[in-house]
Amino acid sequence: xxxxxxxxxxxxxxxxxxxxxxxxxxxxxxxxxxxxxxxxxxxxxxxxxxxxxxxxxxxxxxxxxxxxxxxxxxxxxxxxxxxxxxxxxxxxxxxxxxxxxxxxxxxxxxxxxxxxxxxxxxxxxxxxxxxxxxxxxxxxxxxxxxxxxxxxxxxxxxxxxxxxxxxxxxxxxxxxxxxxxxxxxxxxxxxxxxxxxxxxxxxxxxxxxxxxxxxxxxxxxxxxxxxxxxxxxxxxxxxxxxxxxxxxxxxxxxxxxxxxxxxxxxxxxxxxxxxxxxxxxxxxxxxxxxxxxxxxxxxxxxxxxxxxxxxxxxxxxxxxxxx
Amino acid sequence: xxxxxxxxxxxxxxxxxxxxxxxxxxxxxxxxxxxxxxxxxxxxxxxxxxxxxxxxxxxxxxxxxxxxxxxxxxxxxxxxxxxxxxxxxxxxxxxxxxxxxxxxxxxxxxxxxxxxxxxxxxxxxxxxxxxxxxxxxxxxxxxxxxxxxxxxxxxxxxxxxxxxxxxxxxxxxxxxxxxxxxxxxxxxxxxxxxxxxxxxxxxxxxxxxxxxxxxxxxxxxxxxxxxxxxxxxxxxxxxxxxxxxxxxxxxxxxxxxxxxxxxxxxxxxxxxxxxxxxxxxxxxxxxxxxxxxxxxxxxxxxxxxxxxxxxxxxxxxxxxxxx
Numbered sequence: 351x352x353x354x355x356x357x358x359x360x361x362x363x364x365x366x367x368x369x370x371x372x373x374x375x376x377x378x379x380x381x382x383x384x385x386x387x388x389x390x391x392x393x394x395x396x397x398x399x400x401x402x403x404x405x406x407x408x409x410x411x412x413x414x415x416x417x418x419x420x421x422x423x424x425x426x427x428x429x430x431x432x433x434x435x436x437x438x439x440x441x442x443x444x445x446x447x448x449x450x451x452x453x454x455x456x457x458x459x460x461x462x463x464x465x466x467x468x469x470x471x472x473x474x475x476x477x478x479x480x481x482x483x484x485x486x487x488x489x490x491x492x493x494x495x496x497x498x499x500x501x502x503x504x505x506x507x508x509x510x511x512x513x514x515x516x517x518x519x520x521x522x523x524x525x526x527x528x529x530x531x532x533x534x535x536x537x538x539x540x541x542x543x544x545x546x547x548x549x550x551x552x553x554x555x556x557x558x559x560x561x562x563x564x565x566x567x568x569x570x571x572x573x574x575x576x577x578x579x580x581x582x583x584x585x586x587x588x589x590x591x592x593x594x595x596x597x598x599x600x601x602x603x604x605x606x607x608x609x610x611x612x613x614x615x616x617x618x619x620x621x622x623x624x625x626x627x628x629x630x631x632x633x634x635x636x637x638x639x640x641x642x643x644x645x646x647x648x649x650x651x652x653x654x655x656x657x658x659x660x661x662x663x664x665x666x667x668x669x670x671x672x673x
Numbered sequence: 674x675x676x677x678x679x680x681x682x683x684x685x686x687x688x689x690x691x692x693x694x695x696x697x698x699x700x701x702x703x704x705x706x707x708x709x710x711x712x713x714x715x716x717x718x719x720x721x722x723x724x725x726x727x728x729x730x731x732x733x734x735x736x737x738x739x740x741x742x743x744x745x746x747x748x749x750x751x752x753x754x755x756x757x758x759x760x761x762x763x764x765x766x767x768x769x770x771x772x773x774x775x776x777x778x779x780x781x782x783x784x785x786x787x788x789x790x791x792x793x794x795x796x797x798x799x800x801x802x803x804x805x806x807x808x809x810x811x812x813x814x815x816x817x818x819x820x821x822x823x824x825x826x827x828x829x830x831x832x833x834x835x836x837x838x839x840x841x842x843x844x845x846x847x848x849x850x851x852x853x854x855x856x857x858x859x860x861x862x863x864x865x866x867x868x869x870x871x872x873x874x875x876x877x878x879x880x881x882x883x884x885x886x887x888x889x890x891x892x893x894x895x896x897x898x899x900x901x902x903x904x905x906x907x908x909x910x911x912x913x914x915x916x917x918x919x920x921x922x923x924x925x926x927x928x929x930x931x932x933x934x935x936x937x938x939x940x941x942x943x944x945x946x947x948x949x950x951x952x953x954x955x956x957x958x959x960x961x962x963x964x965x966x967x968x969x970x971x972x973x974x975x976x977x978x979x980x981x982x983x984x985x986x987x988x989x990x991x992x993x994x995x996x
Contacts, residue, residue: 484831498930500835505823507932508807509968512823518926519960530962603841603923604930607821609830637842639853645832 356412357666358403358456360422361468361658362386362395364440368655369402371410371417372663376476380410381659390442392435392451400455420460421666422452423468423658430506433462461669465658466513467504469651470497472661473614477653484610486601487651488515490619493529494537494544500608515604516541520596540597542572542619549575549589556585576622590622591629598633605634605642616651623650679735680989681726681779683745684791684981685709685718687763691978692725694733694740695986699799703733704982713765715758715774723778743783744989745775746791746981753829756785784992788981789836790827792974793820795984796937800976807933809924810974811838813942816852817860817867823931838927839864843919863920865895865942872898872912879908899945913945914952921956928957928965939974946973 356379361368363386370381384402387394399422407414426438433449452460463471470479470487479485485499496515498505505512516537517530525534526547538544549570553559560583564570578586601613613634620626627648635643653660679702684691686709693704707725710717722745730737749761756772775783786794793802793810802808808822819838821828828835839860840853848857849870861867872893876882883906887893901909924936936957943949950971958966976983 482831484835496930500823500828500830501826503824505931507823507965507968508805508934509932509964511932511962511965511968512807512930514929514932514962514965517962518929519922522922522960532960532962599842599845600926603926606837606841607819607835607927607930608828609832609835609837611831637845637855639834639837639840639855641832642830642834642837645830645834 354416355418356416357663358417358420359659359662359666360399360420361465361662362422362424362441363465364425367395367399367402368659369399369406370656370659370663371406372660374667376660376663378656378660380406381656382406386441392441392443392446392448395441396448396451396455399452403456414457417456417458419458419666419670420452420456421468421662421664421669422448422460422462423465423662424448424462425465427510428462428464429510430463433460435462459666459669459673461665463504463662463665464510466495467497467506468661468665469616469657470499470513470614470661471504471664472653472657472659473616473651474499474612474661475664476660477657478614478649478651479612482611484608484612486604486608486610486613486646488597488601488613488615489617489651490540490542490597490615491617492542494535494541495617498608499610515600518600518604520600536596536600540593540619545572545575545589545593545619546570548592549585552588552592553585556588559583559585561586572619573621576625579622579625590625594626594629595633598630599637601630601648602634602637605638605646609642610646613646613648614651615648616657620650677739678741679739680986681740681743682982682985682989683722683743684788684985685745685747685764686788687748690718690722690725691982692722692729693979693982693986694729695983697990699983699986701979701983703729704979705729709764715764715766715769715771718764719771719774719778722775726779737780740779740781742781742989742993743775743779744791744985744987744992745771745783745785746788746985747771747785748788750833751785751787752833753786756783758785782989782992782996784988786827786985786988787833789818790820790829791984791988792939792980793822793836793937793984794827794987795976795980795982796939796974797822797935797984798987799983800980801937801972801974802935805934807931807935809927809931809933809936809969811920811924811936811938812940812974813863813865813920813938814940815865817858817864818940821931822933838923841923841927843923859919859923863916863942868895868898868912868916868942869893871915872908875912875915876908879911882906882908884909895942896944899948902945902948913948917949917952918956921953922960924953924971925957925960925965928961928969932965933969936969936971937974938971939980943973
């Protein structure tokens, strides 16, 4: 046994930055959050991270040398090799050398990737992905994001756009406009926002629905739809079924191409649990090849908000192994 | 400069076996074909390959030591790591240890993969893929096959089914039955067979079409459809457009997930050239994210029947590098 060594996993978001000390086998030793600096500059964020890491180490009575590598995730377009963030709209960053700045601040090698990819890697390593080497990860939140792991590595594609599962076209003709400029994207029908839009379309023809008052007050949320569906509200069931039809169709076609052993559903909408999984798996079974269907479990993500910090530690460890 | 070393690339098909001596930079020194043994046993094929390789080496006045590694492709379900062919229906093989048998016969390390994957790798290395690390390869022949290259490696997936692009569902409801047991697969509308089926549906409402007599005599081929489309036959144009709509939709969704820098179209149908590419690219542009569209060239395969032997040499070289 050598001396104990820790990794730092950092998940930079628009509101908070999540940090953790994590062992090389993926156990979280300690985790905490700090506010994301509001001045919109990457440098303040980097300074805040440095202070937080040094402060928490000393509180735990540890020397800085216990940290051997750092991984960090940020939302936006990143170039993994150079460690450059081209643009992170939520953070107000443009052309920021995140990897270099963090390395100067922390004095150890830093690996970076985008937030959806580190969440996918976290679930692969220590969550629902269960160590599998071929994992399709999709987050259903306000938007829809994803990460594709093949042969144990996250795919980035030729210009960093791989895994943009939210912008797979789910409704080829007459689909709703998407923020990306296309129409009919999966995000328009399978995100929390999309589920509410589907509800607005379906509920009016079900006057008995318990969701009608919420819809009329413009207070309806995706969570309300799942709660009502669990209680067998027919309109709510129809909404969930329609949303999951599109998702199941898209995931089956990806699985026919990528042949994963795990498909992991994360994000706020995934709290729908079995209410969401049952119709999803029915559609998936219809559109996937038999051997492909048999190969893949569809599971709800397990790590919740910890997926990012755990996956960030994973990329730190991977970079160390390859160094 | 060291002594010259050659690889052997072998593409085993149901009718013929293609073989080649290929340099480590991918130049074909000599290529030839032998008939596939009709007795349906893998052992005869292996013996025939051994005789052919030794015979051709001696004709060229070379010693066996010039060969350092062999790659072979076969149609069917293969396990790449063990080198086992579970089933190759066209060859009549079941549970055959292809890699081990070839290694015994030839006395050098052998790597194997399936026929669609070696063709994809051949195009990546020396053909339309142009050395790119992220390539989507699709063959449109009697059926539709494919290979997905990400980070320079072919994807096999969790049980060898990755790249089954022909069985992506293109027509979600009321699609034609496919040989795989599902309905509406891309293969039912974008293969040579699928194009003839689409023609049979579309031509009757175009009595002026020059294809009508061929259809009525049941002699219509996909090639006839492309020839007529080039001459602006409206029914033929409508058939090509419909077939390419499904293909473009499927490829755009894969590209949104994989973000390739090349999409390569091979197989007999790809001889349709620009007549096929133009409507395909229009649909692809509609359904792909802008940055994804900009990243990828869609090209016709360049190596024709040589793609398999070249890709087989590539897997031999890769296995050697990793050994």
